Amino acid sequence: MQEFECPKCHNMIPATAVFCPACGSMARDDMQEKPQSKPASAQQEFEAPFPALAAEKAPATQPNVEQSKNQTNNMPKENFRTRNILIACLLVIFATLFIVSNVFYSTDSKVGRELTDSVPANDNNNLEELIIFKRALQDNGLMTDGAIPAYAIRVARNEKNNAERIVGITSKTNTITGVAFFKIYTLERNNGSAWEVEGTPLTKIFNDRMLDFSTKAIMADNNTVPQSTTINGKNYFFFAYSDFPMDDNNENARVTLALFNVDNQDLKLFNFGGSIKLRGGQKLVYGRLAGESGSQESRFAQSQAEHIKLIYIPTPEELEAERLAQEEAELNEPDRADDKWAHDNEENLDDINSGNEVEVKTKTYDTPIFNIKESKKSINNDNFTVVLGNNGNVYGFNKATRKYYVINGSGKAIDIGFASDNGSETTLNIKTATGRIVYNLSTDRARHE
Numbered sequence: 001m002q003e004f005e006c007p008k009c010h011n012m013i014p015a016t017a018v019f020c021p022a023c024g025s026m027a028r029d030d031m032q033e034k035p036q037s038k039p040a041s042a043q044q045e046f047e048a049p050f051p052a053l054a055a056e057k058a059p060a061t062q063p064n065v066e067q068s069k070n071q072t073n074n075m076p077k078e079n080f081r082t083r084n085i086l087i088a089c090l091l092v093i094f095a096t097l098f099i100v101s102n103v104f105y106s107t108d109s110k111v112g113r114e115l116t117d118s119v120p121a122n123d124n125n126n127l128e129e130l131i132i133f134k135r136a137l138q139d140n141g142l143m144t145d146g147a148i149p150a151y152a153i154r155v156a157r158n159e160k161n162n163a164e165r166i167v168g169i170t171s172k173t174n175t176i177t178g179v180a181f182f183k184i185y186t187l188e189r190n191n192g193s194a195w196e197v198e199g200t201p202l203t204k205i206f207n208d209r210m211l212d213f214s215t216k217a218i219m220a221d222n223n224t225v226p227q228s229t230t231i232n233g234k235n236y237f238f239f240a241y242s243d244f245p246m247d248d249n250n251e252n253a254r255v256t257l258a259l260f261n262v263d264n265q266d267l268k269l270f271n272f273g274g275s276i277k278l279r280g281g282q283k284l285v286y287g288r289l290a291g292e293s294g295s296q297e298s299r300f301a302q303s304q305a306e307h308i309k310l311i312y313i314p315t316p317e318e319l320e321a322e323r324l325a326q327e328e329a330e331l332n333e334p335d336r337a338d339d340k341w342a343h344d345n346e347e348n349l350d351d352i353n354s355g356n357e358v359e360v361k362t363k364t365y366d367t368p369i370f371n372i373k374e375s376k377k378s379i380n381n382d383n384f385t386v387v388l389g390n391n392g393n394v395y396g397f398n399k400a401t402r403k404y405y406v407i408n409g410s411g412k413a414i415d416i417g418f419a420s421d422n423g424s425e426t427t428l429n430i431k432t433a434t435g436r437i438v439y440n441l442s443t444d445r446a447r448h449e
Helices: 040-047 051-057 065-074 077-105 110-116 127-139 296-305 316-331 334-344 346-353
Strands: 003-005 012-014 148-158 163-174 179-189 196-207 209-212 227-231 234-245 253-261 267-279 282-289 375-380 384-389 394-398 403-408 413-418 427-432 435-440 445-448
Touching: 127 148, 127 163, 127 179, 127 196, 148 227, 148 234, 163 209, 163 234, 179 209, 196 209, 227 296, 234 296, 253 282, 253 296, 267 296, 282 296, 316 334, 334 346, 334 403, 346 445, 375 413, 384 413, 403 427, 403 435
Parallel strands: none
Antiparallel strands: 003 012, 148 163, 163 179, 179 196, 209 234, 227 234, 234 253, 253 267, 267 282, 375 384, 384 394, 394 403, 413 427, 427 435, 435 445
């Protein structure tokens, strides 16, 4: 039986072996045929149509150097031309086969992406494991769902039977059906035997989401994603992927970090969700960890998130600015008109009560902010409608601009009335328990009397 030396452990192994029975490493790539020497008869049959070349390659006697030069110089030009044509034809054939194989079979090709509608994570450092993983799935007929391998790495041995293990993921996103999924498979190998797929894969399905497992897409290096790690004595396969909505909604983006327990098949997902924002010309997911954050697994995920550049975790100062901006946005809603007035005029209230005349800050709205039927009183003239609400606040409606606004949001008004019966009167009197507030509807200036 023919044997050859394993390039990794240097044991002698059968010539037909693809993987070394001793160390499990791929000893040779059986996708390519090894060159074999041809028998003399076959060599003669191949060279028979070209007797001049055959005669040149297999002379009857060994010529000296001078004879060899003379024979070469005396060779007919037709033989050189024939040989050159043959070589050119072979080069054309090999080039054509190379192009065809890349266009129709490469997972990176445009055609391949259109057929699978998935993005291959071909920047994986664990190339040997990825090849083993893919072939094991092919041998078991598990590559018919259109998914493509994303990650594959060796993980801790199975303590029950001391078997070697490889965990890998396949994924697919179909923009036509709006369905995406990934599957996690476990391979085991006992005592140098072939790699076998253990059990059924863990499958995770998403609707109207786009998944991308390539480290380039999430801006992480191969030393971070994927990796095998142990937390609390549990063996985990750690990986990450981007998870974006198909409708290009930039407010609902995620980068998901995952821990797959290779012993009990438990999957923990840690979502760093938020909006997509532009920083330095690069689109980033601006967000924080959503949900549980106290476990050791969660703390591990947060530590790894710092190495994934697609995630932008805001500083405390940025968080405070974001909170204030969110609060301001909420206060600008029509149903928060009273709170908005109180927020903007906190200092003005003290000045008014002190007898000073101040310009009140007002915000106008296109939609009603009061209900006349549920108010205590409403008055009208040619230019304004003024309403005293049940809550003690005073509201106005400018008939010229068709805008609604809060006149006084202190909640202390008892009665309202115009200073005169003039149809264009702009002076409004607001009665309170401590006196009267005079309000100019044209200038929004008020004073306490």
